[in-house]
Amino acid sequence: MNVFEVIVLAIIEGLTEFLPVSSTGHMIIASSLMGIQSDNFVKLFTVAIQLGTILSVVVLYFKRFFRSFDFYFKLFVAFIPAVIFGLLFSDMIDELMESPLTVGVTLLVGGVILLFVDKWFKNADIDDADEISYPTALKIGIFQCLAMIPGMSRSGASIVGGMSQKLTRKAAAEFSFFLAVPTMFAATAKKLYDFYKDGHTISSDEINLLLLGNVIGFVVALIAIKSFIGFLSKNxxxxxxxxxxxxxxxxxxLILSGHSLQII
Known part of the structure; x- marks a missing residue:
């Protein structure tokens, strides 16, 4: 990977990670257009730059993360299903991750669902993510597991899950952001662990690329989250x-016309 490719992918990650549009789908298109060949570092990069986007949530909602211990327990409860499903179906998830067609179909089907979500869940009465109960947090966590299907979108699945539990669009989106912190941190930590366990190393140049990607992802995600909340609440x-x-x-x-797409 070169600096230009890192900048482009980091911008895409920052823009799409917290929007219900699937960062994976956008990574596929961008990497294929730029001709990026998947290797161990590229696979690590696409996960490790999530640290920057995680930090953007912590910075934007800094006070919320220190409001009460109850907040952390709810996040933990919502996080549990992802751990269980991830361990039980890891092989199946890995197989799906190798299928760009699955991503395309899931994006399309998920898009159709989003056309009607606002009508399905319009009787919301919870406008603060801190007001949700533990059972509600668990249900949202179960919805988040749908994002293990590539192209589904983690934020989209968890936001719709929140709305199904009578959270407003704003409250559901904010809880989705909070839930992203332990979920994405765990995914990044596991990827780093597997990378080093398999005997791979990172050069100083690659470390610089990771730092650059995280900084760009952090800045772009800050802008994306603030803009998304306002847009979603109104539209x-x-x-x-x-x-x-x-x-x-x-x-x-692209797939049906013979183009070779790859999930990096």
Whole structure:
């Protein structure tokens, strides 16, 4: 990977990680257009730059993370399903991750769902993520597990899960952001552990690329989160649904027309 490729992928990660549009789908298109060949460092990079986006959530909602211990327990309860499902179905998830067609179809189907979400869950009465109960946190965590299907979108699944439990769009989105911190941190830690366990090492140049990617991802994610909350509260999910359908269709058309796409 070169500096230009790192900048592009980091911007995409920062923009799409917390939006219900699937960062994986966008990574596929971008990496294929730029001709990035997947290797051990590239696979590590696409996960490790999540640390920057995680930090953006902590910075934006710094006071919320120190409001009460009850907040952490709820996040832990919501995080548990991802751990269980991840351990039970790791092989199946790995197989799906090798299928760009799965990503394209999932993006398209998820987009259709987002077209109707606002009508399905319009009787919300919880406007503060701190007000959710432990059973509600667990249910949202179960919804998040749907994101183990590539292209589903972690934020999209958990936000819809929150709305199904009568959270407003704003409250559901914010809880999704909070839940991203332990979930993405665990995924990054595991990827780093596996990378070193398999005997791989990182050169000084690669460390610099990782740092650059995380800094860019952090800044872009700050802007994306603040903009998303305001847009979502006023406009809902329809625009994101249409956008997902377009991106999913592009991936499917590229595959059917003989283009070789890869999940990096």
């Amino acid at each position: 809902g999910f329809r625009v994101f649904g249409i956008y997902r359908i377009i991106v999913g269709a592009i991936i499917i058309v």
